[in-house]
Amino acid sequence: MESNILSIIIGAIALTAGLFLGKFAFAKNTSKQIEDAENQAKKIITDGQLQAENLKKEKLLEAKEKFVQLKSDYDRDSLQRTQKANEAENRIKQKEQSINQKELNLDKQIKDNDAIKETLNRQIEVVNVKRTELEKHQEEHIRRLEKVAGLSAEDARTQLIEGLKQEAQTRALVIQQEIIEDAKLKANKEARKIVIQTIQRTAAEQAIENSITVFNLESDEIKGSIIGREGRNIRAIEAATGVDLIVDDTPEAIVLSSFDPLRREIARLSLQRLVADGRIHPARIEEVVEKTKRQLDDQVMEIGERTAMELGVHGLHKELIRMVGRMRFRSSYGQNLLMHSRETANLCAIMAAELGMNPKLAKRAGLLHDIGKVPDEETELSHALLGAKLAEKYGENPAVVNAIGAHHDEMEMQYVISPIIQACDAISGARPGARREIMQQYIQRIKDLENLAQAYQGVEKAYAIQAGRELRVIVEADKVSDSDSDRLSFEIAQKIQTEMTFPGQIKVTVIREKRAVNIAR
Numbered sequence: 001m002e003s004n005i006l007s008i009i010i011g012a013i014a015l016t017a018g019l020f021l022g023k024f025a026f027a028k029n030t031s032k033q034i035e036d037a038e039n040q041a042k043k044i045i046t047d048g049q050l051q052a053e054n055l056k057k058e059k060l061l062e063a064k065e066k067f068v069q070l071k072s073d074y075d076r077d078s079l080q081r082t083q084k085a086n087e088a089e090n091r092i093k094q095k096e097q098s099i100n101q102k103e104l105n106l107d108k109q110i111k112d113n114d115a116i117k118e119t120l121n122r123q124i125e126v127v128n129v130k131r132t133e134l135e136k137h138q139e140e141h142i143r144r145l146e147k148v149a150g151l152s153a154e155d156a157r158t159q160l161i162e163g164l165k166q167e168a169q170t171r172a173l174v175i176q177q178e179i180i181e182d183a184k185l186k187a188n189k190e191a192r193k194i195v196i197q198t199i200q201r202t203a204a205e206q207a208i209e210n211s212i213t214v215f216n217l218e219s220d221e222i223k224g225s226i227i228g229r230e231g232r233n234i235r236a237i238e239a240a241t242g243v244d245l246i247v248d249d250t251p252e253a254i255v256l257s258s259f260d261p262l263r264r265e266i267a268r269l270s271l272q273r274l275v276a277d278g279r280i281h282p283a284r285i286e287e288v289v290e291k292t293k294r295q296l297d298d299q300v301m302e303i304g305e306r307t308a309m310e311l312g313v314h315g316l317h318k319e320l321i322r323m324v325g326r327m328r329f330r331s332s333y334g335q336n337l338l339m340h341s342r343e344t345a346n347l348c349a350i351m352a353a354e355l356g357m358n359p360k361l362a363k364r365a366g367l368l369h370d371i372g373k374v375p376d377e378e379t380e381l382s383h384a385l386l387g388a389k390l391a392e393k394y395g396e397n398p399a400v401v402n403a404i405g406a407h408h409d410e411m412e413m414q415y416v417i418s419p420i421i422q423a424c425d426a427i428s429g430a431r432p433g434a435r436r437e438i439m440q441q442y443i444q445r446i447k448d449l450e451n452l453a454q455a456y457q458g459v460e461k462a463y464a465i466q467a468g469r470e471l472r473v474i475v476e477a478d479k480v481s482d483s484d485s486d487r488l489s490f491e492i493a494q495k496i497q498t499e500m501t502f503p504g505q506i507k508v509t510v511i512r513e514k515r516a517v518n519i520a521r
Contacts, residue, residue: 213256213264215271223247225280226254226271236282239474239511240289242463243267257465259446262329266292300325307338311345313364317394324367326374331443337374340428341367347424352417362417365403368396369421372404378451384408442468448500453492453508458484470507471496477514485510 217223227234227247234245242263246255254271258264270292274280277288301318304325308316316324327338348366349359372387379386388405392398398414403421405411413419446464449471453462458479463472473492475485489510496506 213268215254215256215268217252217254217275220252222275223254225278226275228280228282232282233280233285236285237267237270237289238463238465239461239472240286241267241270242461242465242472244465244470259443259464259468260329261331262296262326265329266296269296300328303328303338307342308367311342311363311367312360313345313367320368320371320391320394320396323371323374323390327370330374335429337370341370343428344369344421344424347427348417348420351420351424355420357416357420361397361399362420364397365400365417365421366424368400369404369407369425382408382410384410445500445502449496449502449506452495452499456488456492458488466507468502468506470509473508473510475510475512477512480512482512485512 225233226237226245228236234247237243238245242258242260243266244257245267246257248255256264256267256271258267266289270285270289273288273292274285277284301322302325304316304321304323307324308314308321324338324341327341328336330337345363345366348362352362353359368387368391370383370387371390372381372383372385375386375390381389384405384407388401388411391404392401399417402411402414403418406413406418407422407425409422413422446468449464449468450462453459453471453473456473458475459473460476461474463474464470465472471492473488475488480488489508492510493506493508496502496508
């Protein structure tokens with residue numbers, strides 16, 4: 001079909017060419033040119049027919065090749081499907097053979113089990129017969145024994161059991177007493193040995209009773225700037241920090257006096273910043289003190305983290321780490337609380353290792369045993385029970401919680417490490433020079449003095465200064481009027497006089513300050 005169409009097209013082209021040539025020859029009016037045009041047209045037609053035949057042959061050849069290729073692909077696919085079918089058929093036959101073999105084996109096993117079961121049944125029957133005969137012989141033997149002894153078997157058994165029981169109890173009491181005496185002797189020797197070794201292996205610092213900090217100056221000229229006009233600056237520092245500043249004739253030095261080491265540190269750092277900056281006035285003082293407090297909070301966390309890392313106590317809650325850091329600025333009977341806790345932790349670890357217990361758990365409990373002394377808020381609970389409550393709140397091990405709460409016998413000891421914590425706490429505090437009762441009593445009196453004033457409504461801050469000889473009470477101006485300030489000062493003084501015991505006299509100063517602040521933008 002394609003070749004016919006091609007032939008027609010070529011013929012049409014040739015005819016057109018002939019007509020064109022004819023017209024051309026006619027125009028020239030020469031017969032020779034017409035003849036040449038006809039010959040050329042015939043040649044073109046002949047060439048077109050030859051090209052059509054060649055194209056037809058090529059198309060036929062391509063069709064045959066395509067047919068052969070398709071037939072080859074079909075044969076290959078058919079062969080592959082046949083092979084897969086044969087393989088599947090072989091697998092099915094193999095599975096059938098395997099199943100038949102298993103059925104044969106199962107039948108054989110069933111037959112063997114039936115034979116074994118019959119054999120066992122026959123043996124059980126023989127055993128039952130022999131048991132019956134044995135029971136008859138035993139009953140006959142018992143009757144003969146009862147006849148000879150004049151007692152029934154039950155009576156004889158009872159008498160024998162009672163005799164054996166009394167003899168066993170007597171021997172057990174003797175052995176128990178011997179074990180107890182031997183254990184006491186060995187326990188006392190071993191306990192002394194462990195305590196002595198533990199104390200010898202732990203080096204501890206001596207306590208330093210200190211309630212003042214000396215702030216050194218480059219020159220005495222700076223004292224005037226710190227005091228300020230009419231004492232405004234020094235009053236602002238004392239009101240913001242709760243620390244008493246003593247400016248006397250001591251050259252190039254100012255004494256910071258307070259029972260609270262944390263307050264003294266805040267005042268020292270604030271003064272250091274103010275002196276370095278040179279701008280000393282009440283507004284700047286309050287700003288610097290606030291920044292110093294925030295800086296000290298970061299320092300407290302750093303101290304807690306460093307302490308836990310040095311002792312190898314990991315996984316502490318961040319609040320417990322903060323409390324450990326705050327111990328650095330607290331004292332217990334004149335002994336630095338953090339040093340005491342570190343020493344107790346090391347003692348506990350050594351003693352627990354000597355006793356074959358978990359030293360890491362004991363060290364953890366020793367470090368945290370006094371966290372109840374540095375709470376965020378005052379509470380009526382003792383420091384041991386409060387510490388146990390805080391440890392339980394922040395997910396500590398029950399053994400650690402019990403050891404903290406029981407180290408002053410305020411909670412029942414339920415774990416073995418509890419008495420270890422109690423003993424190591426006593427060892428750390430009982431060293432010569434470790435604690436001073438007088439210092440602790442003074443600090444407690446100062447704290448009670450401040451807490452007494454803060455219990456009144458409208459009181460914002462209360463600071464005991466001048467070694468407890470003066471109590472400065474800062475009230476909120478919008479809640480307490482001037483007349484209320486006079487009454488509040490009188491009531492606090494009367495309450496101190498009736499409820500507290502103190503040497504000399506205490507001056508109560510109530511400070512009420514009204515501030516109006518606006519910002520121009």
